[in-house]
Amino acid sequence: MERTGRRELFTQQLLGKAGIEFDARKFEYIGIPTQDNYMLGISKRVAIRTMDEWFASQKVMKFGGVAPGSHTYGIPRILKETIGLPA
Numbered sequence: 001m002e003r004t005g006r007r008e009l010f011t012q013q014l015l016g017k018a019g020i021e022f023d024a025r026k027f028e029y030i031g032i033p034t035q036d037n038y039m040l041g042i043s044k045r046v047a048i049r050t051m052d053e054w055f056a057s058q059k060v061m062k063f064g065g066v067a068p069g070s071h072t073y074g075i076p077r078i079l080k081e082t083i084g085l086p087a
């Protein structure tokens with residue numbers, strides 16, 4: 001399995017990545033949750049300005065990420081699965 005941070009392991013389990021051998025739902029957490037903020041940047045050349053335009057176009061976007069297992073890799077996939085972005 002690729003090197004990942006602890007938080008990313010839970011995300012990758014949600015995405016069905018092979019090799020994760022625990023059930024995150026059975027963990028109890030000590031401490032406080034953290035808030036991370038992410039942004040997806042889209043070039044003006046794409047000519048899509050809103051989410052409604054993106055859904056209507058069904059245009060598949062390519063996003064760069066650090067590596068499989070990182071949030072920059074997983075967040076676009078989570079958006080695809082949860083809100084149905086074009087894939």
